[in-house]
Amino acid sequence: MSRSALSALLAVALASKSAFAQPDPADPTPLVDKTYAYPSGIPYQVDYNTAAIRGPQVGYNICNSTTENQESMCQTSMVNHIDDFCLWAPPIPNSTIGDTEQEEVAWCTKPGHGTRLIPAGALQGVQVLKTSAYIQIAGFIDQTQVNMNAQDYGGELDPHGADLRGNPLGGLMYSNAFPSNNGNNNTFQQVIDWTNFMGGNAFCMTICDPASSQSDQDGYCQNIYDRMGCSYNMPNNAQNGTFEVCDSDLKTPVGIYVTNGATMTYSQPASGDVVPPYTPVVPASSNCVTYQSAELYTANPTPTSGAGATTAAGASQTGGTSKPSSGSGSAGAPAPTSNGAMAVGVSSVAGVLGTLFAMAFLS
Numbered sequence: 431m432s433r434s435a436l437s438a439l440l441a442v443a444l445a446s447k448s449a450f451a452q453p454d455p456a457d458p459t460p461l462v463d464k465t466y467a468y469p470s471g472i473p474y475q476v477d478y479n480t481a482a483i484r485g486p487q488v489g490y491n492i493c494n495s496t497t498e499n500q501e502s503m504c505q506t507s508m509v510n511h512i513d514d515f516c517l518w519a520p521p522i523p524n525s526t527i528g529d530t531e532q533e534e535v536a537w538c539t540k541p542g543h544g545t546r547l548i549p550a551g552a553l554q555g556v557q558v559l560k561t562s563a564y565i566q567i568a569g570f571i572d573q574t575q576v577n578m579n580a581q582d583y584g585g586e587l588d589p590h591g592a593d594l595r596g597n598p599l600g601g602l603m604y605s606n607a608f609p610s611n612n613g614n615n616n617t618f619q620q621v622i623d624w625t626n627f628m629g630g631n632a633f634c635m636t637i638c639d640p641a642s643s644q645s646d647q648d649g650y651c652q653n654i655y656d657r658m659g660c661s662y663n664m665p666n667n668a669q670n671g672t673f674e675v676c677d678s679d680l681k682t683p684v685g686i687y688v689t690n691g692a693t694m695t696y697s698q699p700a701s702g703d704v705v706p707p708y709t710p711v712v713p714a715s716s717n718c719v720t721y722q723s724a725e726l727y728t729a730n731p732t733p734t735s736g737a738g739a740t741t742a743a744g745a746s747q748t749g750g751t752s753k754p755s756s757g758s759g760s761a762g763a764p765a766p767t768s769n770g771a772m773a774v775g776v777s778s779v780a781g782v783l784g785t786l787f788a789m790a791f792l793s
């Protein structure tokens with residue numbers, strides 16, 4: 431599809447999105463408009479108004495060696511490389527994403543960012559796809575190790591939300607990995623738009639290059655298909671046990687598909703089952719480099735027992751027993767694909783989604 435056709439479609443999606451947003455009068459500035467140079471420009475909290483309806487944010491944005499521990503409430507995330515990225519997950523054990531989306535904190539693969547660390551062995555397979563407009567990371571995780579309820583099919587985090595203050599509230603993200611950063615690992619660009627699904631012992635995240643066009647960011651970091659999981663939002667070939675970084679073609683943005691030569695847009699219904707009329711396609715990739723997890727994740731804490739000692743039940747079960755929750759989508763359980771590989775979120779989506787609470791989430 432041509433860029434202009436895509437832009438037109440995205441303009442429609444964006445218009446309908448903003449029509450529903452209701453900025454909080456106490457903090458009307460959208461999170462995506464709060465930009466700060468890293469690290470010197472970052473305030474202690476970007477979302478601090480106690481009069482705000484959902485707020486203020488539970489954590490803070492200045493993160494350093496003092497805040498680097500497993501109780502950290504750091505809400506500044508870093509997404510650099512397969513050995514150096516953070517996911518959003520709950521601060522309190524055995525939580526669901528739906529219940530805690532506004533308070534998620536950064537859990538990182540590596541020390542140095544003032545955050546919690548993802549325990550050793552929790553990441554079970556990661557695929558990074560680098561494109562000209564965004565970077566996508568998808569993989570498998572023992573989600574109980576990052577305080578998630580074992581059965582949670584999870585939801586979607588992004589810097590928008592119905593009040594435009596983001597989920598988590600005040601969550602910031604930075605990266606050194608975009609082509610527009612010119613290979614400089616010591617300077618960091620703010621990731622203006624991003625989306626992160628967590629759940630079903632899987633995760634996926636897209637960070638959009640701030641140097642790409644607005645319509646690219648609206649399309650590739652789309653956040654209104656929050657009940658359609660990783661397979662539709664971020665088609666991938668992540669496999670349990672494999673850690674790889676590839677160059678990739680651009681995906682067709684979620685919701686857009688071609689049938690009988692015509693480009694169509696599917697809209698996720700506000701309620702009821704979500705049954706997209708198309709199958710997502712994983713874009714072609716090349717130059718894949720594989721790693722051993724032991725060489726990537728070298729400074730991670732030993733997993734705790736208790737809530738952490740658990741099973742992959744949440745990953746294989748398609749019934750979905752997690753508590754229905756507002757704002758909840760699904761990362762989608764990993765399921766076998768035709769070649770026997772496990773891909774994050776492929777093929778179990780309808781089964782998972784059929785059980786989710788039917789509620790419009792105005793992202």
Ligand SMILES: *[C@@H]1O[C@H](CO)[C@@H](O)[C@H](O)[C@H]1NC(C)=O
Nearest residue numbers: 474490491492493494496497
């Ligand atoms: C470290 O982070 C904490 C929490 O944000 C902050 O209060 C403190 O001032 C920071 N310390 C330094 C030296 O920046």
Ligand SMILES: *[C@@H]1O[C@H](CO)[C@@H](O)[C@H](O)[C@H]1NC(C)=O
Nearest residue numbers: 510511512513514613614615
């Ligand atoms: C920057 O980091 C990447 C990923 O770790 C690494 O491959 C690359 O060599 C680094 N670049 C420089 C100039 O150090």
Ligand SMILES: *[C@@H]1O[C@H](CO)[C@@H](O)[C@H](O)[C@H]1NC(C)=O
Nearest residue numbers: 523524525579580736737738
């Ligand atoms: C997690 O919470 C669920 C219900 O909320 C409970 O049934 C389960 O026992 C808890 N698991 C742990 C490990 O605490």
Ligand SMILES: *[C@@H]1O[C@H](CO)[C@@H](O)[C@H](O)[C@H]1NC(C)=O
Nearest residue numbers: 554570571631670742745764
């Ligand atoms: C990934 O593989 C490991 C080791 O075989 C297994 O314990 C785990 O349950 C698998 N994870 C998922 C999400 O299937």
